Amino acid sequence: MLGSCSYFRRKSIQSTYVFITLVSNDNYGYLQLYGIVFYEIVEGLSTMLNLTNMKQILLTFILLIPNLGLAEWEIIKGNAGGDYEFSYHLKDIEDSEGKVKLWVRQKTVNEATKSQIELDCKRNTVTLLIVYFFNDRNWLEQGKINDVPHTAYIPAGSELESLAKALCK
Secondary structure, rough: OOOEEEEEEEEEOOEEEEEEEEOOOOOHHHHHHHHHHHHHHHHHHHHHHHHOOOHHHHHHHHHHHHHHHHOOEEEEOOOOOOEEEEEEEEOOOOEEEEEEEEEEEEEOOOOOOEEEEEEEOOEEEEEEEEEEEEOOOOOOOOEEOOOOEEEEEEEOOOOHHHHHHOOOO
């Protein structure tokens, strides 16, 4: 997880307060953080109300929460659990003057990358602005970075062409 986290907890007889601040560049930090918050709330309620099934709710929440982070990435080709995935981030799309800037990620059998790209809708080109290479296939352990921009034509029939058709207006 990139970033920092500060955590404050105060219990009283009437309630449990949880205050958390997180600065992060990835979804996984937020997901871990939500798990902490939920755990503290459940523990507080469980202690105050003496409910034993609250821990089952916690377990269910922890098992389901990772899927919530995936909703920010729209898969163009492949699937999240498979050997191949090409997806783009839904929240960071910048569109101006016929150019669309966004984050994409790709997972293959051998590697995983996350790149910031710019689609030039008029020229049918893509510029790789920055590429992060990961040491694992789940985009968690960042390896080397390539921040030398490179422009190329969008290949016909590729995932980038599908992405350009969807985003270029």
